[in-house]
Amino acid sequence: DAEITQSPRHKITETGRQVxxxxxxxxxxxxxxxxxxxxxxxxxxxxxxxxxxxxxxxEVSDGYSVSRSNTxxxxxxxxSAASSQTSVYFCASSSSxxxxxxxxxxxxxxx
Amino acid sequence: xxEVEQSPQNLxxxxxxxxxINCSYSVGISALHWxxxxxxxxxxxxxxxxxxxxxxxxxxxxxxxxEKHSSLHITASHPRDSAVYICAVKNxxxxxxxxxxxxxxxxxx
Numbered sequence: 001d002a003e004i005t006q007s008p009r010h011k012i013t014e015t016g017r018q019v020x021x022x023x024x025x026x027x028x029x030x031x032x033x034x035x036x037x038x039x040x041x042x043x044x045x046x047x048x049x050x051x052x053x054x055x056x057x058x059e060v061s062d063g064y065s066v067s068r069s070n071t072x073x074x075x076x077x078x079x080s081a082a083s084s085q086t087s088v089y090f091c092a093s094s095s096s097x098x099x100x101x102x103x104x105x106x107x108x109x110x111x
Numbered sequence: 112x113x114e115v116e117q118s119p120q121n122l123x124x125x126x127x128x129x130x131x132i133n134c135s136y137s138v139g140i141s142a143l144h145w146x147x148x149x150x151x152x153x154x155x156x157x158x159x160x161x162x163x164x165x166x167x168x169x170x171x172x173x174x175x176x177x178e179k180h181s182s183l184h185i186t187a188s189h190p191r192d193s194a195v196y197i198c199a200v201k202n203x204x205x206x207x208x209x210x211x212x213x214x215x216x217x218x219x220x
Contacts, residue, residue, distance in 0.1 A: 031206045042197070042212040043154075050206065058207075090154060094206060099144055102154040 002027040006091050006103040014111055019078040021106050023091030029101075031094045032074040034058075034066060036087040037105075043090065049074055081110045113138040117198050117211035125219055130185040132214045134198030137179065144208065145172050145183050146197040154197070157183070188218045 004025040013019050023032065034046040045058030047066040055066050063085060065077045078085055091103040114137040124130055134143070145157045158165050158172040160181075165172050169188075174181040185192055195215050199208040 033207070040212075043199075043208075043210040045207060048207060092154075096206065099156040099159040100208060101156065102146075104153045 004091060004093055004101050004103045006089075006106050008106060009104065010107045010109075012109045012111065013081050015081060015083060017081050019081050019108065021076045021078075021089055021091075021108070023074045023076065023103055024072055025091075025093040025101070025103075026072065027093055027095070027101060028071060029093035029095050030071070031096070031100075032068070033092045033094075033100065034064070034074065034076045035090045035092065036060065036085075037090060038087050046076065046089075047074075078108075081108075083110050086110045113140065113200055113202055113209045115198055115200055115209050115211040117196075117214050119214060120212070121215045121217075123217045123219065124188055126189060128188050128218075130188050130192070130216065130218075132183045132196050132198075132216070134181045134183070134211055135179055136200050136209075138202065139176070139179070140200040141203045142201045143174055143181050144199040144201070145181075146199060148195045148197060148213070150194070152194075157196075185216075190218045190220050192216060193218050 007022045030051045033048045035043045044060045046064050049055050049068040089106045092100040094100040116135050118133045142161045144159050148154045169186045171184040195213040197213045198211040
């Protein structure tokens with residue numbers, strides 16, 4: 001069965017370190033998204049991609065970057081982790097005619 | 112930018128009750144999604160609809176395009192329905208979703 005996975009599921013890091021969160025989908029979807037979820041804010045879009053080599057900034061993109069070298073993967077990089085980036089991160093994918101399928105989430109703590 | 116509002120923010124009900132969660136948005140959309148998130152859990156898509164009504168088991172979703180409003184109903188509610196329900200809309204011309212802040216539903220046995 002097709003699926004979308006994220007790794008790691010939990011991560012503790014220190015301020016200033018570079019962190020990469022992986023997202024892998026086997027739906028063969030063109031569209032992929034990264035969100036963060038914080039209490040009181042709901043889901044907010046960080047970056048998104050509509051296909052290979054395409055990346056776009058979302059509403060809270062500062063301090064984050066993504067790259068899309070193939071259809072299956074959209075890794076999210078925190079260049080220099082900050083305590084404000086402590087959050088739960090969700091990856092999602094979709095086709096143009098279907099719903100978004102969400103990964104299980106990564107809980108990131110920046111100390 | 113589409114503004115998505117959900118009501119109520121929190122809802123507690125007894126097992127067996129009929130539940131209604133509402134969602135309104137400000138700008139016309141191509142589709143509306145209802146999502147479910149259990150405590151500490153992932154996010155699951157329940158419905159995607161652009162008109163009318165959809166039903167899956169005890170869950171029913173309706174949308175009124177003219178009034179820019181959607182409702183999610185749960186019949187014969189059960190404690191396992193306890194979760195956060197999130198409304199999200201997709202605007203015309205792009206694939207991004209705009210999310211409501213969610214409704215936390217608690218069903219007491």
